Amino acid sequence: MDFNIEVNNIPIKARKGETILQALQRNGISVPTLCYMAGQLPTGACRMCVVEVDGYPGLIPSCSHPVEDWMKIQTHSPRVIQARKSVVELLLASHPDDCLYCVRNGNCELQRYAEELNVRERKYPSRAHPATIDKSSYSIVRDPAKCILCGRCIRVCEEIQSVSTFDYVNRGNVMYIGTTLDKPMNISNCIDCGQCAIACPTGALYEKDNTDIVHKALYNKNVKVTALIDHTTGVSVAEELGMKPGKDMTHIIVAALRKIGVDIIYNYNLGGDIYAREMAKLLSNKNEEQTYISTSCPGWIKFVEEFLPEKITMLAPVKSPMEILGAAIKLENNDIFSVAITPCMAKKAELARPCNAIDGKEVINAALTTRELVRFIRLHGIDIDQLEPELTNDPYGTATGAGLLFGYAGGESEAIIRSLSHILEPDTSQGKLKISKLRANKPVKEYTFSLGGKQWRFVAISGLANARAYMANLGTMKQKPDYIEVMACPGGCINGGGQPIHKDNDKYIKARQKSIIELDEKESLKSPYRNPAVVKWEQSRPDDSLLKPVFVQRDALL
Ligand code: SF4
Ligand code: SF4
Ligand code: FES
Structure with missing residues (x-):
């Protein structure tokens, strides 16, 4: 049912049941928000979104107030603007003035609103913040002085990831x-997904920067630097450089890395090809009742180890794409320094896992997220516009469309099904090249199909709260899935914790996925079984024991 409301003296339509903010946004009217998170219940914590409504004595938070018929709303009256300005001035009273040094300088919501609201002086005396920066995690840095108490990190970690690392402590001005x-x-229960860093409006949470150690390796004459670059990062860099979202920059990045001095650049998606092939082999030989759970996402692995230890035995005995490819490269040349370039923040923590080592030596030495990659390119003064695309190096330079699909939730399953088709029905495998059910924009996707005279059931889940809920019901399911893919980040790696940060993230995620699907369509090699680089890997294949992952039960500090 439609409501007729008036906003800034212009009649618009609103829908019964939506909030004022939703009605405004749907009609293209912008109101600043800080604590609001689309898709989550509003908390009304920050008061940034207040509006003036005829008949209401006070200003009301538009994010939490339901819209009503015949409301007359002012979104930018002098009173409203003054109230928002006061919110920002109060936040700045306990916020450091070190924007120049902040990783979010230029992409900070507090900075942006201070600018938009014309805040030009410190209104209230600065309150010293005793908190120290926590750099203890492999993946994430926490700077409590920059925190504006919006609670977005608490909610993403609790409601979307069901991890609950953070909470409010105390009340009032000591909160x-x-x-x-x-x-x-x-030593918290954090599983390193980085979703809180994507949600944080300021520089209070950000990635542990690895650019310095990569830089040092580049200037060490005794090592060769190898980078692994994938198309998920490739389709995400453009937006960080102000170009069209989704534009594939992978081969331009290859050129940039060579210019910077990286010696060898391999195709990270090849790791996906090898993983899909190994997993398909495993599935083709499994017994009827067995369910395998995916192992490609390090955030998910840590989640299982901490919160679902009883499911550890269901994790497939296959290392992650990064670890598999890293091992192959290291076995070929022990003196290289390998850098994984990735949309994923949890990869930084994966570096410390025992699976990322051969004979006690790390196979991948550093992980740069998409955001760090862009900073790294800028640091070296590379003008992207002047570069021509370049190819990755052989022998690990080629990936099939299947390897590319690992970038979004459901893509890994599709890649494995392509490999499985090749094993079980090599002549008819072309029929399973586009699986729209696994490409849908849904948190839990199921796909049932027949292959090799058997019915198969694959499930692809993203977001750890969804995964936890699904796993809780697994025991009572009549037909258990053959394969469960889980990606910690909602939507998969395209929405990884190391990706560019936008307030309206959804449209960017869609553009990244669309681009990956288009790249797969253009790619003539679809199945990992047809990839010459996989064949080469098979020939120099590490001993099986080097491909076996290690999972450990962890005690989470809850
Ligand atoms: S750390 Fe960031 S997301 Fe969390 S409450 Fe503080 S400002 Fe908000
Ligand atoms: S990285 Fe993920 S698990 Fe860790 S605190 Fe942030 S949202 Fe929670
Ligand atoms: S965005 Fe509405 S109260 Fe914070």
Whole structure:
């Protein structure tokens, strides 16, 4: 049912049941928000979104107030603007003035609103913030002084990831965001997904920067630097450089890395090809009742180890794409320094896992997220516009469309099904090249199909709260899936914790996925079984024991 409302003296339509903010946004009217998160229940914590409504004595938060018929709303009256300005001035009273040094300088919501609201001086005396920066985690840095208490990190971690690393501590003007027992992040229950860093409006949460160690390796004459670059990063860099979202920059990045001095650049998606092939082999030989759970996402692996230890035995005995490819490269040349370039923040923590080593030596030495990659390119003064696309190096330079699909949730399953088709029905495998059910924009996707005279059931889940709920019901399911793919980040790696940060993230995620699907369509090699680089890998294949992952039960500090 439609409501007729008036906003800034212009009649518009609103829908019964939506909030004022939703009605405004649907009609293209912008109101600033800080604590609001699309798709989550509003908390009304920050008061940034207030509007003036005829008949209401006070200003009301548009994010949490339901719209009503015949409301007359002012979104930018002098009173409203003054109230928002006061919100920002109060936040700045306890916020450091070190924007120049902040990783979010230029992409900070507080900075942006201070600018938009014309805040030109410190209204209230600065309150010293005693908090120290927590750099204890492999993946994430926490700077509580920059925190504006919006609670977005708490909600994404609790409601979307069901991890609950953070919570409010105390009340009033001594309130802060803390971890359990105020312990550092490295001994919290954090699984390193980085979704809180994507959600944070300021520089209070950000990636542990690896650009310095990569830089040092480049200037070490005794090592060769190898980078692994994938198309998920490739289709995400453009937006960070102000270009069209989704534009594939992978081969331009290859050229940029060569210019910077990286010696060898391999195709990270090849790791996906090999993983899909190994997993398909495993599935083709499994017994009827067995369900395998995916192992490609390090955030998910840590989640299972901490929260679902009873499911560890269901994790497939296959290393992650990064670890498989890293091992192959290291076995070929022990003196290289390998850098994974990735949309994923949890890869930084994966570096410390025992699976990322051969004979006690790391196979991948550093992980740069998409955001760090862009900073790294800028640091070296590379003008992207002047570069021509370049190819990755052989022998690990080629990936099939299947390897590309690992970038979004459901793509890994599709890649494995292509490999499985090749094993079980090599002549008819072309029929399973586009699986729209696994490409849908849904948190839990199921796909049932027949292959090799058997019915198969694959499930692809993204977001850890969804995965936790699904796993809780697994025991009572009549027909259990053959394969369960889980990606910690909602939507998969295209929405990884290391990706560019936007407030209206959804449209960027869609553009990235669309681009990956188009790249797969253009790619003539579809199945990992047809990839010459996989054949080469098979020939120099590491001993099976080097491909076996290690999972450990962890005690989470809850
Ligand atoms: S750390 Fe960031 S997301 Fe969390 S409450 Fe503080 S400002 Fe908000
Ligand atoms: S990285 Fe993920 S698990 Fe860790 S605190 Fe942030 S949202 Fe929670
Ligand atoms: S965005 Fe509405 S109260 Fe914070």
